[in-house]
Amino acid sequence: MDLAGVLVILVIVVALAFDYTNGFHDAANAIATSVSTRALTPRAALLMAAVMNLVGALLGTAVAETIASEIIAAPGGNHGLTVVFSGLVGAVVWNLITWWFGLPSSSSHALIGGLVGAGLASASQVHWSAVGEKVVIPMVISPLVGFGLAYLVMVGLMWWLKDVAYRPAMKRFRLLQTISAAAMALGHGLQDAQKTMGVIFLALVAHGWANPDDGIPLWVKIAAASAISLGTYSGGWRIMRTLGRKMIELDPARGFVAETVSAGVLYTTAFIFHAPISTTHTITSAIMGVGATKRLSAVRWGVAGNIAVAWVLTIPAAAAVAALMYFVLNPILG
Incomplete structure (x- = not known):
């Protein structure tokens, strides 16, 4: 060979490693609220999330095709593979840094930032219009939608249940959270596993092992789905504590609303807009939205501020690491 x-x-091995880190990094997205409200035990929640991640990853390829064709135009041959590999390294490094500090940053934006950074360093064409339309705009809008919609739904739910006894209602919502957490995990697989599929397909096309018109091979879908599921099952306890407890104390009703709203946003952007949005941003903002219905001071805004800083830094930080990796590797491999 x-x-x-x-x-x-x-590239395939590193892409699947990224997918695995995405799984344990973002496991909290799907299950932190259910675990913190004791709707599910941690191990049962992780197993359920892993299975639903696998199912969600196999439901479509629209997001994968966006990653493969609309972010950068990677050159062919060794040069193009070096660009893709460097982008992946930038994403993995940022994932590990934010995981270590327990910050729920976006694996999606880390990957996109890595590809853009490697693309700029290599003088490859970056499709800025697509980056703006399908990355930057959704990056701003999805947290606002998550926060606002979760707040409004929770207010409506509180009004509807104002005459219902608290304890019986919470018991029912604890059961409903099993469904909402599964829906959130399905959305995570639908969004995040597809991004890895897109990167692998980009590498295959760059080397001539795949035809861009033939679509993503089945083995790529299964490999990416399996990697994110295994990563999810391994857990992401540091980030789970941040989302489930440090930012706000959730009850089952608020957990159910946050997960349901987030899942709805993920499905809408994947199936209708084909946009690779951040599951992390969406669920985090929804948690803040339902928390704000208690009172604004119920949200620990200091923790939320640290998360926001990680959000802002993700794309440029991953891009910087990817660019550095490209400058190191290109003289050797390019």
């Missing part, structure tokens, strides 16, 4: 073939395999 020539060097280019080895590079393709290396």
